Amino acid sequence: xxxxxxxxxxxxxxxxxxxxxxxxxxxxxxxxxxxxxxxxxxxxxxxxxxxxxxxxxxxxxxxxxxxxxxxxxxxxxxxxxxxxxxxxxxxxxxxxxxxxxxxxxxxxxxxxxxxxxxxxxxxxxxxxxxxxxxxxxxxxxxxxxxxxxxxxxxxxxxxxxxxxxxxxxxxxxxxxxxxxxxxxxxxxxxxxxxxxxxxxxxxxxxxxxxxxxxxxxxxxxxxxxxxxxxxxxxxxxxxxxxxxxxxxxxxxxxxxxxxxxxxxxxxxxxxxxxxxxxxxxxxxxxxxxxxxxxxxxxxxxxxxxxxxxx
Amino acid sequence: xxxxxxxxxxxxxxxxxxxxxxxxxxxxxxxxxxxxxxxxxxxxxxxxxxxxxxxxxxxxxxxxxxxxxxxxxxxxxxxxxxxxxxxxxxxxxxxxxxxxxxxxxxxxxxxxxxxxxxxxxxxxxxxxxxxxxxxxxxxxxxxxxxxxxxxxxxxxxxxxxxxxxxxxxxxxxxxxxxxxxxxxxxxxxxxxxxxxxxxxxxxxxxxxxxxxxxxxxxxxxxxxxxxxxxxxxxxxxxxxxxxxxxxxxxxxxxxxxxxxxxxxxxxxxxxxxxxxxxxxxxxxxxxx
Amino acid sequence: xxxxxxxxxxxxxxxxxxxxxxxxxxxxxxxxxxxxxxxxxxxxxxxxxxxxxxxxxxxxxxxxxxxxxxxxxxxxxxxxxxxxxxxxxxxxxxxxxxxxxxxxxxxxxxxxxxxxxxxxxxxxxxxxxxxxxxxxxxxxxxxxxxxxxxxxxxxxxxxxxxxxxxxxxxxxxxxxxxxxxxxxxxxxxxxxxxxxxxxxxxxxxxxxxxxxxxxxxxxxxxxxxxxxxxxxxxxxxxxxxxxxxxxxxxxxxxxxxxxxxxxxxxxxxxxxxxxxxxxxxxxxxxxxxxxxxxxxxxxxxxxxxxxxxxxxxxxxxxxxxxxxxxxxxxxxxxxxxxxxxxxxxxxxxxxxxxxxxxxxxxxxxxxxxxxxxxxxxxxxxxxxxxxxxxxxxxxxx
Numbered sequence: 001x002x003x004x005x006x007x008x009x010x011x012x013x014x015x016x017x018x019x020x021x022x023x024x025x026x027x028x029x030x031x032x033x034x035x036x037x038x039x040x041x042x043x044x045x046x047x048x049x050x051x052x053x054x055x056x057x058x059x060x061x062x063x064x065x066x067x068x069x070x071x072x073x074x075x076x077x078x079x080x081x082x083x084x085x086x087x088x089x090x091x092x093x094x095x096x097x098x099x100x101x102x103x104x105x106x107x108x109x110x111x112x113x114x115x116x117x118x119x120x121x122x123x124x125x126x127x128x129x130x131x132x133x134x135x136x137x138x139x140x141x142x143x144x145x146x147x148x149x150x151x152x153x154x155x156x157x158x159x160x161x162x163x164x165x166x167x168x169x170x171x172x173x174x175x176x177x178x179x180x181x182x183x184x185x186x187x188x189x190x191x192x193x194x195x196x197x198x199x200x201x202x203x204x205x206x207x208x209x210x211x212x213x214x215x216x217x218x219x220x221x222x223x224x225x226x227x228x229x230x231x232x233x234x235x236x237x238x239x240x241x242x243x244x245x246x247x248x249x250x251x252x253x254x255x256x257x258x259x260x261x262x263x264x265x266x267x268x269x270x271x272x273x274x275x276x277x278x279x280x281x282x283x284x285x286x287x288x289x290x291x292x293x294x295x296x297x298x299x300x301x302x303x304x305x306x307x308x309x310x
Numbered sequence: 311x312x313x314x315x316x317x318x319x320x321x322x323x324x325x326x327x328x329x330x331x332x333x334x335x336x337x338x339x340x341x342x343x344x345x346x347x348x349x350x351x352x353x354x355x356x357x358x359x360x361x362x363x364x365x366x367x368x369x370x371x372x373x374x375x376x377x378x379x380x381x382x383x384x385x386x387x388x389x390x391x392x393x394x395x396x397x398x399x400x401x402x403x404x405x406x407x408x409x410x411x412x413x414x415x416x417x418x419x420x421x422x423x424x425x426x427x428x429x430x431x432x433x434x435x436x437x438x439x440x441x442x443x444x445x446x447x448x449x450x451x452x453x454x455x456x457x458x459x460x461x462x463x464x465x466x467x468x469x470x471x472x473x474x475x476x477x478x479x480x481x482x483x484x485x486x487x488x489x490x491x492x493x494x495x496x497x498x499x500x501x502x503x504x505x506x507x508x509x510x511x512x513x514x515x516x517x518x519x520x521x522x523x524x525x526x527x528x529x530x531x532x533x534x535x536x537x538x539x540x541x542x543x544x545x546x547x548x549x550x551x552x553x554x555x556x557x558x559x560x561x562x563x564x565x566x567x568x569x570x571x572x573x574x575x576x577x578x579x580x581x582x583x584x585x586x587x588x589x590x591x592x593x594x595x596x597x598x
Numbered sequence: 599x600x601x602x603x604x605x606x607x608x609x610x611x612x613x614x615x616x617x618x619x620x621x622x623x624x625x626x627x628x629x630x631x632x633x634x635x636x637x638x639x640x641x642x643x644x645x646x647x648x649x650x651x652x653x654x655x656x657x658x659x660x661x662x663x664x665x666x667x668x669x670x671x672x673x674x675x676x677x678x679x680x681x682x683x684x685x686x687x688x689x690x691x692x693x694x695x696x697x698x699x700x701x702x703x704x705x706x707x708x709x710x711x712x713x714x715x716x717x718x719x720x721x722x723x724x725x726x727x728x729x730x731x732x733x734x735x736x737x738x739x740x741x742x743x744x745x746x747x748x749x750x751x752x753x754x755x756x757x758x759x760x761x762x763x764x765x766x767x768x769x770x771x772x773x774x775x776x777x778x779x780x781x782x783x784x785x786x787x788x789x790x791x792x793x794x795x796x797x798x799x800x801x802x803x804x805x806x807x808x809x810x811x812x813x814x815x816x817x818x819x820x821x822x823x824x825x826x827x828x829x830x831x832x833x834x835x836x837x838x839x840x841x842x843x844x845x846x847x848x849x850x851x852x853x854x855x856x857x858x859x860x861x862x863x864x865x866x867x868x869x870x871x872x873x874x875x876x877x878x879x880x881x882x883x884x885x886x887x888x889x890x891x892x893x894x895x896x897x898x899x900x901x902x903x904x905x906x907x908x909x910x911x912x913x914x915x916x917x918x919x920x921x922x923x924x925x926x927x928x929x930x931x932x933x934x935x936x937x938x939x940x941x942x943x944x945x946x947x948x949x950x951x952x953x954x955x956x957x958x959x960x961x962x963x964x965x966x967x968x969x970x971x972x973x974x975x976x977x978x979x980x981x982x983x984x985x986x987x988x989x990x991x992x993x994x995x
Contacts, residue, residue: 280415
């Protein structure tokens with residue numbers, strides 16, 4: 001692969017940004033670090049979500065399922081294996097699960113996929129509780145010495161990895177194929193692109209990323225039970241943040257994650273009794289006022305700027 | 311035998327839950343994720359009237375239905391019609407309506423929390439045993455089942471016999487052509503959305519006689535309803551009824567014979583299986 | 599001094615965030631579910647007690663810390679039944695809102711998830727709604743955490759004790775049907791209960807589990823009734839406690855002892871089932887005839903407009919009292935000293951005397967209660983006073 005000067009510049013700038021972002025734990029340890037963890041987590045989840053859903057237009061609500069699988073990988077594995085080996089294992093499990101789910105439903109139309117993925121988290125949760133019940137096992141404790149800073153750095157690293165993957169996909173044959181699928185699936189099929197395979201392959205990316213994110217965050221939760229690990233809210237929040245940012249660009253979701261997390265914090269800090277209500281309202285605002293997300297807004301502004309000059 | 315009757319009773323309940331969504335999704339083309347909240351709101355009304363004034367939930371229904379109709383009409387006109395107008399494709403509308411109604415569901419939960427608090431609400435109504443075919447069942451379940459039969463039957467008759475019903479079905483098959491033959495798509499879509507909400511809220515009032523609800527339980531019902539509607543075939547009343555009964559029977563069978571811990575898993579497997587074999591649903595038409 | 603970082607939003611909520619004078623006001627933080635699956639339980643057992651406790655302390659002139667009187671002001675956060683939110687809210691309370699006192703969260707899972715952050719911030723954490731058998735391990739890892747509500751094993755022992763008493767007087771036989779909700783709570787208690795009942799000579803004629811959120815429990819009750827048990831136990835959560843009881847009435851389950859778990863002690867349970875609830879056994883209990891509880895219940899009703907439940911409510915309030923008394927005794931906000939004080943002393947609370955063993959565990963708590971004459975009275979405990987005699991369940995009508 002040939003890299004142009006512009007590519008090198010972009011890569012260098014990204015590396016610098018990541019290095020800066022990594023300094024946060026040295027500046028603050030308390031509240032802002034925990035916000036940092038939240039932002040890094042949603043950055044991973046929303047960006048990887050958009051990698052798949054952006055070009056294919058399939059809305060995946062399976063984030064919670066993958067995330068929970070990762071959390072449980074650590075929950076079950078921590079007693080047997082060293083922590084570091086569990087992250088790749090979680091990633092592989094997430095990717096395999098995504099591949100299976102993708103094979104079953106990605107040939108179908110979009111709505112079925114939405115429902116299927118929403119049910120997936122519930123399904124896995126039920127199976128896990130059923131197995132736990134059979135074996136008489138209780139909630140799992142993950143008692144480790146991993147601190148908030150460690151979790152933050154791991155998440156930032158994972159986010160960097162997701163961005164790199166997205167960037168590479170964009171330059172690859174797969175990325176090219178996906179752009180055609182996104183424009184018109186019929187055309188893609190006629191030009192000899194194996195559409196189902198391309199989609200399944202791509203779906204494995206958010207699967208793996210969300211599972212690893214779940215694994216990284218498991219030590220933060222200490223006590224893992226199905227209801228907490230597979231919370232469906234997570235799936236919806238990821239969708240909202242990604243759409244707020246815009247899925248057309250690799251950096252789009254990030255532009256949604258940061259303001260959303262901060263606004264959300266402000267809302268829950270100032271109106272703790274109306275959080276649900278206000279979350280709903282912010283959904284509506286996004287849909288009606290920012291249909292293409294911040295990316296769309298930014299591009300429109302630029303466009304207008306250019307027109308004004310001309 | 312026992313399993314079959316219990317399963318049918320449960321299936322009737324599911325049919326009630328799913329029928330409203332089917333009208334909204336199948337006819338008005340709005341995948342309404344706030345459907346469950348409407349159901350809980352209906353339940354709240356029944357609870358409130360019963361505990362405050364001893365009004366029977368069976369009578370409350372007649373207050374709930376018109377209120378729900380107006381409310382849903384307004385929701386459609388204010389929130390959803392702009393989306394329909396703006397959407398360039400069916401897919402775009404689907405994404406937008408999922409997000410909007412999800413937002414609305416949060417607003418609804420928030421409002422119900424503010425008004426009623428987060429407490430569980432349950433009351434005892436008709437919870438005495440009734441003998442049927444040598445076994446006993448809760449009277450409230452049987453009443454709800456009968457109501458489900460009446461409501462589903464009435465809807466089916468209306469959709470197949472009346473002029474408005476025919477037009478609505480025409481919209482669900484081919485919205486563009488329906489407009490060409492002079493059907494007022496805008497008005498009828500709003501009508502079926504409002505009607506769907508009415509059925510759901512009515513169902514909620516009936517269900518609250520034997521299911522304990524709280525402000526946040528709506529999403530459980532939404533999920534079940536979605537699964538049933540898609541299994542039965544979007545926009546098909548018969549399909550929804552068959553799928554609901556099938557689901558009720560399956561869950562009861564699994565709970566009684568295999569393990570109650572696997573009921574939801576079995577329901578999901580059934581859903582996946584039907585999707586794989588018949589992606590358009592049991593009674594659905596193949597999509598073009 | 600509520601510093602708001604988000605000034606643009608603060609402008610909108612200026613009325614709510616009027617800065618108070620720092621010398622006399624003390625920020626108390628509370629974080630628990632207001633939405634999500636556990637919101638229903640928290641609305642009964644947790645939030646009203648926050649309101650009541652602050653009211654009570656302020657009504658007696660505020661918290662006396664080293665000679666200064668502080669009026670309490672609560673900052674409440676909704677964690678949406680999400681552990682990540684709980685952790686974040688606790689940090690926000692301490693770092694942003696300047697909360698001097700942070701009350702414990704709600705439920706086993708959320709308490710345990712928040713334990714590391716309380717520990718890192720050095721906050722005393724007197725939990726009131728967590729049941730765990732791992733108190734010894736927890737106290738080693740997090741020496742600031744105290745457990746008051748007990749663990750599965752003692753609770754099961756209490757139930758076995760009550761059932762054995764009924765069997766020995768000839769009210770029930772040995773045939774037992776037992777079900778549980780398939781969730782950490784139900785699984786843990788079922789796991790402890792099975793061997794315990796078998797050791798006590800009971801015969802398990804029916805057992806099963808059902809998922810959390812099951813809408814139809816009639817198959818469970820039908821199968822249980824078909825096994826013709828003498829006694830019935832359900833390790834259940836709020837919605838299913840109601841559903842199982844209703845199904846038992848519908849099936850006319852004839853047992854001499856009927857036990858359901860969480861929510862049996864809720865006033866809503868008796869409001870719903872009335873006379874039919876008479877004789878139903880449930881998890882928890884209080885010294886319902888004791889003066890301390892009756893006084894507390896009356897205040898609870900007056901201040902919050904709702905009656906307390908007969909289990910966790912009083913425990914939640916008591917855990918706040920432990921904090922209150924310790925801070926006043928220490929005379930400063932030195933958390934280390936406060937934690938040490940909690941370890942070393944015993945406290946007079948609305949549930950009676952509360953003290954902790956070497957594992958920060960309160961070893962005397964109520965385990966089983968029973969609805970008798972419209973009141974849910976404690977019938978078994980690990981060393982609490984005021985237990986009443988357990989009575990047989992005499993049908994449903």
